Amino acid sequence: DIQMTQSPSTLSASVGDRVTITCRASQSISSWLAWYQQKAGKAPKLLIYKASSLESGVPSRFSGSGSGTEFTLTISSLQPDDFATYYCQQYNSYSWTFGQGTKVEIK
Amino acid sequence: EVQLLESGGGLVQPGGSLRLSCVGSGFNFRSYAMSWVRQAPGKGLEWVSAISGSGDSTYYADSVKGRFTTSRDNSKNTLYAQMNSLRAEDTAVYYCARDQVRGGSYSGIFHYWGQGTLVTVSS
Numbered sequence: 001d002i003q004m005t006q007s008p009s010t011l012s013a014s015v016g017d018r019v020t021i022t023c024r025a026s027q028s029i030s031s032w033l034a035w036y037q038q039k040a041g042k043a044p045k046l047l048i049y050k051a052s053s054l055e056s057g058v059p060s061r062f063s064g065s066g067s068g069t070e071f072t073l074t075i076s077s078l079q080p081d082d083f084a085t086y087y088c089q090q091y092n093s094y095s096w097t098f099g100q101g102t103k104v105e106i107k
Numbered sequence: 108e109v110q111l112l113e114s115g116g117g118l119v120q121p122g123g124s125l126r127l128s129c130v131g132s133g134f135n136f137r138s139y140a141m142s143w144v145r146q147a148p149g150k151g152l153e154w155v156s157a158i159s160g161s162g163d164s165t166y167y168a169d170s171v172k173g174r175f176t177t178s179r180d181n182s183k184n185t186l187y188a189q190m191n192s193l194r195a196e197d198t199a200v201y202y203c204a205r206d207q208v209r210g211g212s213y214s215g216i217f218h219y220w221g222q223g224t225l226v227t228v229s230s
Contacts, residue, residue: 001169034216036152043202043220044144044152087152091215094166096142098152 002026002090006099012107019075021102023088028068032092035064035073038101039084047086048073078104109133109219111203116224123193123228129186129203129221137161137181140206140213143188145199146223155201156188160211171197193228200225 003026013019023033031051036044046055048064051071061076075082083106088099115127129141143155156177157166165177176189186203200223207216 032215036217038152043222044217045220046207046216046218049207049216089152089154089215089217094157094213094215095168096154096157096215098154101151 001095002029002093002097004088004090004097004099006086006088006102008102009100010103010105012105013078014107015078015080017078017107019078019082019104021073021086021088021104023066023071023073023099025069025071025090025092029090029092031067032090033064033066033071034089034091035062036087036089037082037084038087044087075104109205111205111219111221113201113203113221113224116201116226118227118229119193120230121194121228124189124191125193125226127188127190127201127203127224127226131184131186131203131205134205135209136179136184138209138211140208140211141179141186142204142206142217143175143177143186144202144204144217144220145197145226146202147196147199150199153199157206157213157215158186159213166213190226193226195228198226198228 035048038044052064085103142157174192202223203221204217205219207218208214
């Protein structure tokens with residue numbers, strides 16, 4: 001199986017900060033990567049797919065980039081509603097795997 | 108509006124069985140592949156299984172292969188997970204998720220999610 005590794009595991013930031021989360025794949029997955037946001041006690045929500053395509057309705061402050069084995073999720077200006085846990089997920093092969101998650105906390 | 112509603116979770120002893128259901132509404136159920144994704148308490152997300160729109164194709168994570176069976180009844184807009192030989196490590200919230208792409212095949216992108224149902228395996 002393809003292993004996905006996110007960094008950092010926890011990130012402390014303030015409202016208005018630019019935030020970047022990194023996701024690395026154990027082998028090339030081309031651009032077959034999605035990002036999800038999960039708030040406590042809630043189901044995950046799709047933010048980005050195909051590495052950089054923004055899901056409909058998701059604010060433009062979210063962006064994704066990368067290909068191959070290294071990817072990033074960027075929040076250009078952190079808002080109060082963005083404090084949550086973020087997961088990357090590869091869908092390159094029929095054994096889809098998630099990163100371990102990055103929790104974005106209030107500084 | 109797309110809605111997914113899971114049910115069937117509960118407390119079960121190790122070695123026992125449980126069947127989860129997920130009813131979909133607001134979309135053409137048979138046109139989309141569906142998956143089960145689980146989350147152990149305080150842990151991350153783990154994909155469990157997927158089934159094509161027609162139900163003629165399934166995939167499973169190694170951790171559940173041979174113990175779990177995913178099926179669907181498109182006439183009832185319902186997805187199922189039959190879970191046998193349950194272990195303590197199967198304790199988790201189980202989410203059903205709809206694929207992003209219409210057509211019945213897999214994209215692997217989990218577009219819509221249910222609210223989840225908790226399965227606890229304990230004696």
